[in-house]
C-alpha cells in the first residue's frame with residue numbers, strides 16, 4: 001500500500017513542489033480545504049481529508065482533521081496490535097505529517113480585532129503535529145518548509161526523525177507561549193504580569209557573529225509579537241550589528257527618547273558599554289552631537305550615538321573626526337547617508353523602528369534562572385520633587401536637574417551626573433561606592449563643575465558628596481533622599497549655599 005502524507009499548511013511556501021515530489025515517489029497525499037485546493041489547482045494528485053474521515057470540514061474550519069481516522073493513522077505504533085485495530089476500523093496509517101499553523105503571531109502583530117486573533121488559534125494543526133512527533137519512530141513530522149527536502153530521502157535516519165520531532169514540539173510550545181502572552185496581555189488582571197509560571201516566547205530574529213566576546217555564541221531574539229526600535233531598525237549603512245552594538249544601541253535610543261519627550265531641542269546621547277558618556281540638548285542635531293562629543297572626547301571614541309531628529313549633511317560631517325560604532329536616528333537625509341557610505345563605510349547607521357507591544361517585564365539572567373521585575377519607566381512628571389534647602393533652584397538649575405535625572409536613570413549604579421545648560425559635564429557610572437561615582441563625575445567635569453548641577457540615582461548615606469560637589473562649584477543637587485543621615489546631608493547643603501531637591505524615588509540600575 002502507498003505511504004500516505006497529510007499536508008495541511010497555512011504558509012503554502014514550497015508546498016506544491018513538495019507534494020508533487022512526494023507523489024512522484026509513490027506517496028498518496030491527503031489535504032485539508034485550502035491546501036487541497038492549492039494542490040489540485042497545480043495538478044498534483046490529492047485526496048481530501050473529508051473523504052478519509054467521512055465528515056465534511058465544519059464550524060468554519062474549527063474541525064477538519066480532529067478524527068480517529070486521522071489521529072489513529074498517525075498515532076498507531078507500527079506493530080501488529082495497533083495495526084489490527086486500525087484495519088478493524090477501516091483506517092490506514094499516515095506516515096508523514098506536514099503542518100504549519102494558523103498565523104497567530106502575525107494576526108496579533110497587524111493589530112487585528114480580538115475575534116480574528118482568537119479564530120487564528122490553531123487547534124487541529126498542533127494536535128496533528130504533537131501526535132506525529134510522539135510517534136516519530138514511524139511518522140515524519142515537518143513544520144518548516146526548509147525541512148521538506150529531508151523527507152524526500154529514501155530512508156530518513158532515526159536521529160533525523162528525532163530532530164524533526166523536537167523541532168515540532170518547540171514549534172507548538174512557542175505557538176502556545178504566544179497565545180498565553182496575548183491572553184495575559186489583554187487580561188485585566190495585573191498579577192498575571194508576574195505569574196507563577198512564566199513562559200518567554202522568544203524567537204530568533206538575527207544571528208550575530210558572537211556574543212559579548214568572540215568565544216561566546218550569541219543571537220538576537222524577539223519577544224512575542226513586539227516590535228523594537230533597534231530590533232526592527234533599518235540598517236541603512238555600515239557593517240552588520242554585533243551583540244554589543246544591539247545592547248548599547250538600545251540603551252542609547254531609550255535615553256534619547258526619554259529626553260526627547262521632555263526637552264524642547266534636539267537630543268544626542270553617546271553611550272559606551274551601556275553607560276551614557278556624553279548627553280546634550282541643542283537647537284539642532286549637529287550642535288547636540290558636538291556638545292555630547294565634547295562632554296567627554298575620550299570616552300565617545302568607539303561609542304554608540306543616538307539622536308532624536310533626522311541626521312543631515314552638516315551633522316554627518318561634524319562626525320568626521322570621531323570613530324563611532326553605531327549611529328541611530330529617526331531619519332538620515334540622502335546626502336548624509338551618501339557621505340557616511342563614502343567616508344565611514346564601517347559605521348552602522350540605523351533608522352530606528354517603532355516600539356510596539358513591548359513587554360513591561362525586565363528579565364535578568366541568574367545562574368539557573370532569571371530575576372524578573374517590571375521595567376523602570378517612572379517619568380519625571382510622576383515625581384513630587386521637594387526642595388529641602390533654604391535656597392531654591394533657579395529655572396536653569398531646575399531644567400538641568402531634570403535633564404541630569406533622566407540621564408542618571410540610564411546609568412549603571414552607583415551613578416552621579418553633573419550637567420549644565422543641557423549637557424553632561426561629568427559622569428561617574430558603575431562605581432561600587434557613591435563617593436567614588438561623585439569623585440569620578442567631578443574629576444571628569446574639571447572646571448566645568450563650576451555652576452553645574454548634580455544628580456544621584458540613589459540617596460547619600462553621608463554628607464561627603466555634598467561637600468565634594470560644593471568644593472567643585474556645583475550649585476544644586478538632586479537625590480532621592482530617605483537616608484538615615486538626611487538631616488546632616490541637608491544641613492551641609494544649607495551651610496554651603498546649595499539647593500537640594502529630593503525626588504522621593506530612586507533609580508538603581510544594576
Ligand SMILES: NC(=O)c1ncn([C@@H]2O[C@H](COP(=O)(O)O)[C@@H](O)[C@H]2O)c1NC=O
Nearest residue numbers: 032033034035062064065101102123124125
Ligand atoms: N481544526 C482542524 O481540525 C484543523 N486541522 C488542520 N488545521 C489547520 O488548517 C490549516 C490549513 O488549512 P487549509 O488547508 O484549509 O488552508 C493549517 O494551518 C492547519 O494547522 C485545522 N485548523 C484549526 O484548528
